[in-house]
Amino acid sequence: MSGAARFTPGARVRVRDDWPERRGPCHIRTPHYIRGRTGTVVRPLGAFANPEDLAFARPAPARTLYHVLFEQGPIWHEGRPGDTVMVEVFEHWLEPAEGGA
Amino acid sequence: MPDETRIPATHDIGGLARFRCTPVEHDEAPPDAFGKRVDALRQVLAQKKLMTVDELRRGIESIPEEEYFALGYYERWLRSIAALMVEKGHVDAEALK
Amino acid sequence: MAAPPRPESLALLDRLVAALEAKGIVTEAEIAERQANTDKASPETGARMVARAWTDPAYRALLLSDGAAAAEAMGVSMAGAPPLGVLENTPTRHHLVVCTLCSCYPRAVLGYPPGWYKSFAYRARAVREPRAVLAEWGLMLPDSVEVRVVDSTADYRWMVLPMRPAGTEGWDEARLASIVTRDALVGVAVPKAG
Numbered sequence: 001m002s003g004a005a006r007f008t009p010g011a012r013v014r015v016r017d018d019w020p021e022r023r024g025p026c027h028i029r030t031p032h033y034i035r036g037r038t039g040t041v042v043r044p045l046g047a048f049a050n051p052e053d054l055a056f057a058r059p060a061p062a063r064t065l066y067h068v069l070f071e072q073g074p075i076w077h078e079g080r081p082g083d084t085v086m087v088e089v090f091e092h093w094l095e096p097a098e099g100g101a
Numbered sequence: 102m103p104d105e106t107r108i109p110a111t112h113d114i115g116g117l118a119r120f121r122c123t124p125v126e127h128d129e130a131p132p133d134a135f136g137k138r139v140d141a142l143r144q145v146l147a148q149k150k151l152m153t154v155d156e157l158r159r160g161i162e163s164i165p166e167e168e169y170f171a172l173g174y175y176e177r178w179l180r181s182i183a184a185l186m187v188e189k190g191h192v193d194a195e196a197l198k
Numbered sequence: 199m200a201a202p203p204r205p206e207s208l209a210l211l212d213r214l215v216a217a218l219e220a221k222g223i224v225t226e227a228e229i230a231e232r233q234a235n236t237d238k239a240s241p242e243t244g245a246r247m248v249a250r251a252w253t254d255p256a257y258r259a260l261l262l263s264d265g266a267a268a269a270e271a272m273g274v275s276m277a278g279a280p281p282l283g284v285l286e287n288t289p290t291r292h293h294l295v296v297c298t299l300c301s302c303y304p305r306a307v308l309g310y311p312p313g314w315y316k317s318f319a320y321r322a323r324a325v326r327e328p329r330a331v332l333a334e335w336g337l338m339l340p341d342s343v344e345v346r347v348v349d350s351t352a353d354y355r356w357m358v359l360p361m362r363p364a365g366t367e368g369w370d371e372a373r374l375a376s377i378v379t380r381d382a383l384v385g386v387a388v389p390k391a392g
Contacts, residue, residue, distance in 0.1 A: 022108065029352045031115050078326075114321050125331055128312065135207070138233065149223070173201055173203055174313075175203070
């Protein structure tokens, strides 16, 4: 899982619309409000041991972490157009987004 | 239109409407003696590889919702650290009662 | 203000430390040493880094590309600390740092997070209505400025490099550092000349 980053700066990505907290004990670092949302990769931040495993003292493979940028408007349906939120998201939460902006 | 498959976990509070009208208080105070001691204890245990910050967070996140919002910041930490030390067999649950 | 810890929490801490000591796992001296070390970190470090970046282009480049190396260059040990990222404010972009999931904060260069940073209100609101939160604290940003909220969710810690205010021409590093507040390094304020 470590090694080359799958996504490059500028890539459009969709955050998986997954809710593991509804299936049982877990620890995830992907906030609820970006699940299912499409954003843009700002840059890869390096590879880090997966916190989802570290939280349970399991062997934790390194996963690539990205800074991903989202428009505020579609998330909250309020605010000034053009305002954004930038979130650290692990690669296994991301999939390529079809279409572009 | 409630969707029970999309309810965030207790700690995942970004944008949560219940705090919409709560002003952000200018609370500048550094941690009190209790907080600093809990903070330092966590660091010592992490240095000794007895717990990770990820485990600390998992423990905090498993605190029931009403207690999560009622306890102080470092009280939540302490709950988590104590539970982890029992879970890992470093201390007996009886010794904490 | 934060409520004091309840008596049962104070008792639990005493019992936990005593149990760990009895098992030879920790000592009071180790806890005291860690605390003394943690107490030394303060926003003055972040302020000095910003002041140097304002006056030294090479340091500015280092700060923006590798915050931890820039901190080490100021004599701060980053051993064991998470990587530090620094985000540059511009005339058209303002960064505001929050951690909606817990309280991630660049402690190595800013010290303990203040109470408000850890509060439910800040964690919940900063990410959704940043302009309202900033306005309540007296910072009105024009519509021409993009507010970029930075939700500190994972392995990095983030600090803001604010813009150097007008009226500080010719100031030395120490004087510049004196106007860089902790709030400006989080993004809830901007430095002012005086």
